[in-house]
Amino acid sequence: MNPNQLINRNYTSIEQMTDMVQRPSVKPVKTTDGKSFTEILDSLKAKDLVFSKHANERLKSRNIDLSHEQLERLNDGTVKAGEKGIKESLVMVDDFAFIVNTKSKTVITAVSGNDDKVFTNIDGAIIA
Numbered sequence: 001m002n003p004n005q006l007i008n009r010n011y012t013s014i015e016q017m018t019d020m021v022q023r024p025s026v027k028p029v030k031t032t033d034g035k036s037f038t039e040i041l042d043s044l045k046a047k048d049l050v051f052s053k054h055a056n057e058r059l060k061s062r063n064i065d066l067s068h069e070q071l072e073r074l075n076d077g078t079v080k081a082g083e084k085g086i087k088e089s090l091v092m093v094d095d096f097a098f099i100v101n102t103k104s105k106t107v108i109t110a111v112s113g114n115d116d117k118v119f120t121n122i123d124g125a126i127i128a
Helices: 003-007 014-022 037-046 053-061 068-083
Strands: 088-093 096-101 106-111 124-127
Touching (some): 068 088
Antiparallel strands (some): 096 106
16 A cells, blocks of 8 residues: 555544554455465465476386376375375375375386386385
């Protein structure tokens, strides 16, 4: 608010003026589905799952094609692992296994049901 606008208004007390200055009149903008900008931003942050070059190569070489629903479950499993304090997690989604660094939300490698099932350097597992 422009200070000159405050000068031209009549206030009966300093409390009214303080209240006017401290409470912005701008209302949060809502999208057509009713979400605020903050809610949308938070939901985008939650979906920052990144696949490393190695993981992308494994997905391609093993013909692993994840559906949108499977990606959501992988992301949810990663979030749950992080909430439990797991740093390097094995996240199981259907017949696929993913090693995920929960802090950076990076998928390190991917394994299909037909591959060897030896996992090292993990400190927890999530079945999503």
